[in-house]
Amino acid sequence: MKKIFPIALISLLVAVAVFGAGCTSSTSGSTLQLAGSTSVQPDAQALAQAYMANNSGVTVNVAGGGTAAGITAVGTGTAQIGTASANLTASEMAQYPNLRPYPICVDGIAIIVNPQNTAVTNLTLTQVMNIYTGNITNWNQVGGSNVKINVVNREQGSGTRDGIQKIVLKGGNFSTGGITQSSTGAVKSYVAGDPNSIGYIATNALDTSVKAININNVAPTYANLADGTYVIERYLLYVTNGPPTGLAASFLNYTLSSAGQAILKAQGEVSLNDVPGYVPPTTTTTTTTATTTTTATTT
Secondary structure, eight states, rough: OOOOOGHHHHHEEEEEEEESSSOOOTTTTEEEEEETTTHHHHHHHHHHHHHHHTTTEEEEEEEEEOOHHHHHHHHTOOOSSSEESSSOOHHHHHHSSEEEEEEEEEEEEEEEEEEEEOOOOOOOHHHHHHHTTTTTOOOGGTTSSSSSSEEEEOOTOOOHHHHHHTTTSOOOOOSOOOOESHHHHHHHHHHHOOTTTTEEEGGGGTTTTSSSSTTBOOOHHHHHHHHHOOEEEEEEEEEEEOOOOOOHHHHHHHSSSSSHHHHHHHHOOGGGGTTTTTTEEEEEOSSSOOOOOEEEEEO
16 A cells, blocks of 8 residues: 655655765754654654764754644744654645655554553543543443543644544544543543553554554554555654755754664554655756755655
C-alpha cells in the first residue's frame, strides 16, 4: 500500500546549505528550540542528544505542551521548529500563513486498556467510535465485564486527539463525559491505574503498564504501520515558519538522514524509508541562486 502525504506536505522547499548531519561552523555555538507534541517529544529528544554529540557548541532544547502549543510557538517565533502529531488546520494557516510542515516519520495511535482487562483484545473501528461518542458505555457491549467504561481523552489542541477525531470519529464529536488528560504520559498513567478505562496514546509510548487493543483484528506493529494495515496512524511533523535556515535546516536534514531515521526507528516510529511508495527528499540546485533546495514529494 502506498502512503500519500497530505496535500499540504507536497512540493515543499527547504532552504539548506548541506544535506547532512556533520559539524559545521555555521551551527557551532548556536541554540535551537523545539516545542509541541508530547508524542513527538521523546523522538525529538533522542534526535537532539545524537545531534549535539556530533555538533560541538550546539544546544537543542525540546519542550512539550501539545501540538497546538508547538504551532503557536513556531508561529510567534519562540521556537524555531514546532513539533506536531496532526496536520496543520485552516485556522492555523490563516493565523500563520508562512508555516511549512515536514513529515519526519509515521506513528500509530494505540487504543489502550488496563492489562487486567483480559476479556477485550480486539475492537472494531466502529466500536471505538461508539465508545468515544458515548453510544457504547459498558464493557459488556464489546465482550467484556458488566462495568462502566471510563473513557480517557486528550485535551483540545492535542494532535493525537485530532487524529482520533478524524480517523476514528470521522470528524464527529467526542462525548462530553469521561476524563481529560493533558499529555501522552498522563493518559498512560491513568489507564495503567484503572482496570475499567480506555485511552489512546502514540504507539512509541507503549509499554507493559498498558495493553494495546487490536483494531479490526490488526495489531499496531511496525510492519502493520509501515504498510498501512493498521489504520489509526499519522505522520509526525516538524513545522517551521517559512523555509528553515541555519540550525533549524541542519536539524531537519539530520532527522531525515539515514542516521536520523535510524534513531526514530529505534524509538518505535516507522522510518520514512520503510514506507512503501515513499519518495525521499531530493536535493537540487536552483539556477537563480546558490541555495540548495530540498523538495519533499510523494507518489
